[in-house]
Amino acid sequence: MSDSPAASGTREALLTRFVHALGPAGVLTETADMAPYAADWRGRVRAEPLAVLRPSTSAEVAAAVRICAQTRTPLVAQGGNTGQCAGAVASVARAQVIVSLSRLNRIRALDAQNDTITVEAGCVLARVQEAATAADRLFPLSLGAEGSCQIGGNLATNAGGTAVLRYGNARDLVLGLEVVLADGSMWDGLRALRKDNTGYDLKQLFLGSEGTLGVITAAVLKLFAAPKAACTALFSVSEPAAAVTMLNRFRARCGDRLTGFELMSRPCLDILFKQIARFRDPFPTRYPWYVLAELRDTHGADELRTMVESVLDAGMRERHVQDAIVARSQAQAEQLWRMREEIPEANRREAPWVRHDVAVPVSRIAEFIERASEALRARFPGIRIVAFGHVGDGNIHFNATAAADHDAEAFIARQHDVYALVHDLVMALGGSFSAEHGIGLVKVDQLARYKSPIELALMQRIKGALDPIGILNPGKVLPPS
Ligand SMILES: Cc1cc2nc3c(=O)[nH]c(=O)nc-3n(C[C@H](O)[C@H](O)[C@H](O)COP(=O)(O)OP(=O)(O)OC[C@H]3O[C@@H](n4cnc5c(N)ncnc54)[C@H](O)[C@@H]3O)c2cc1C
Known part of the structure; x- marks a missing residue:
């Protein structure tokens, strides 16, 4: 060498x-x-x-x-x-x-009888979804960036998104991988098997490794039955605890037909309406919190609608829900989803934020939001907070920026104080400081702070074994050893 x-x-x-x-x-x-x-x-x-x-x-x-x-x-x-x-x-x-x-963006094969699709790493996620739809199947990974993110990136970050509740994270959707290793040799693990207990499951090492252990070049992905019926509803709740109550009501009544359950705080919508002109307030009254829920099934659109309406009616009677819209058309459902999906872009336009992508047990979401908001407001008076995310997965995006008339960059300079307040609380609640976005460059110090010495040492040993000269994405994920 x-x-x-x-x-x-x-x-x-x-x-x-x-x-x-x-x-x-x-x-x-x-x-x-x-x-x-x-x-x-x-x-x-x-x-x-x-x-x-x-x-x-x-x-x-x-x-x-x-x-x-x-x-x-x-x-x-x-x-x-x-x-x-x-x-x-x-x-x-x-x-x-x-x-x-x-x-590197070809779809290499689609095996409808095996419910699998083999794609190259550079395939844009939306193209994979379209190829599955054309074969009357579903590839369920879905997220706001799906028009530009690529399968290789989705797998390297173990992306989550809005359908994890029913179908799992990206990791759960992979049967096989092809990976170029650090010395330039190629591992062909493109197996399309649902059962294969032949030693260590090597693909799991590369899923979520953010390009630090190998370069993913292709993958065999799972497909599912295409849903033929969907029902989308937007409703207001007075507090996050009511959203969690409604999540459990929906689950109890609708089982795994519930595919999405997204929470949005009012400031998210205020920023959305300010930054992206085409959106309008969905209700005549302002509410502090909103939930976007989606159900899908392989048949029975009317049944889905009846189920959603009965859960929402009960929620209103018990005062968990104040107002609700059940989409009457595919176009209306898509418009509601676009509101949710554009929140990150609207935030990006609004201000620089200290952003947290945390997970806590679903039963502790309300406590997390309340305690983290209180702690930040006490330390940084006037601070603006937005909270949104995937309630069903316990995953909340909890972002903070300075008061409108304050210097946002000065606040960002104190990112580590903000992180410490929020992430210490998350860890105390049994959570994770990075639920779906990974570590990259910006959370390396957080990994060093919160992973146990033994976990860190194991990760370093795996990195050393697969990338002994350290050329794969140096400076990312792992702190210097
Ligand atoms: C508007 C918006 C909404 C989003 N919503 C979500 C969401 O709901 N859930 C979620 O999880 N994420 C979300 N994200 C984050 C992002 O889209 C995902 O992390 C996505 O999976 C990244 O894919 P990418 O192709 O853009 O990867 P990149 O940003 O290009 O790369 C991400 C990481 O993966 C590595 N990598 C990329 N390709 C490969 C490869 N072929 N082999 C090895 N390593 C590779 C890179 O080195 C890097 O470390 C969102 C982003 C935006 C902008």
Whole structure:
């Protein structure tokens, strides 16, 4: 193995090798061409890479990684670059290459009888959903960024989204993987089996590893029966505890027909209406909290509607619910979902936020929101808080920014004080400081703070075994050992 790129020769020599392996269209080196790959989704972490590599086959990914290994050039896998923890951008400027998976975007096979689809890592999530629909099946992973995030990124972050309640996280939707390892060799684990107890389940190592253990190039994903009936309802509740009560009512009455159950605080909607003009207040009265619920089934639209209305009627009689809309058309249901999905974008436009993506047991959500809000307001008077997220999964996005007339950047500079207040409480409630967004660059110190020494040591040992020279996404997930 030769020395680092700086020591072993010029950047030009390295780029020549990449061009030789990937062709000129596979290597970007101009600042303007690399700009879209150089900053995270929020534009808050920016570092120009040495080059952006755009392989179009798994073999080209392997060739690129092999050159990186031989020259000790660190590399960062990048999918749609919609991740929330700056995991897909370089951690050191002009010293790392980005490997963009965007051109590796074929659907390799769909086996309807086996209910599986085999896709390359760069397939945009919405395309996989469409391919499943065309075969009268469902690929259930669903999230606000689905028009641009890629399957490789979804699996590398073990994405959650709005249908976890029924179908699980991304990890639960994978049967097989193809992965390029740190030395450029390829592991073909593209098995389409629901049962395979032949030793360690290696794919689980790469799922959720955020590009630190290997580059995912393809996956076999599970498909499900396509729902033929859906019912979407938006309703108001006076407090988060009422939302949890209603979640349990829906579950008891509707079982696993309940696919989504999303909470939104009033400030989320105020910011949405201010930042994105096409949305209107759904009710004539303002309420402090709202829930968007969805039921799906393979038949019986009328039955679903009757069920939803009966649960909501009971909720109103018991004063958990004040007002409700049950969507009358697919278009109305989509409009309600778009409100929920645009909340992150509206927040991004509104202000910089200290953002928390936490999980607590569902039974402790109300306590978490109340205690975290009280603690932050006591420490930072006038602070603005938005809370929204996947109640059914115990996953709340809990974001804070300075009062409207205060300096938001000064507040962001105190991010670690804010994190400590919120995350200490989350841990005390038996929760997780990162429910679905991962660690990336921005939560490495939180991992160091909250993981036990033995967990950290195990993670370091796995990293050392799979990436002994440390070229895969350095600076992400793990603190320096
Ligand atoms: C509006 C909006 C809504 C969102 N809603 C949700 C939500 O509800 N639930 C949720 O979980 N997330 C959500 N996200 C976050 C984000 O969309 C997900 O984390 C998504 O899975 C990231 O996919 P990506 O292709 O953009 O990955 P990227 O951002 O490109 O990469 C994310 C991480 O994965 C690694 N990676 C990417 N591709 C590969 C690969 N092929 N092999 C190995 N490592 C790879 C990168 O190095 C990086 O560490 C949302 C984001 C936005 C912008």
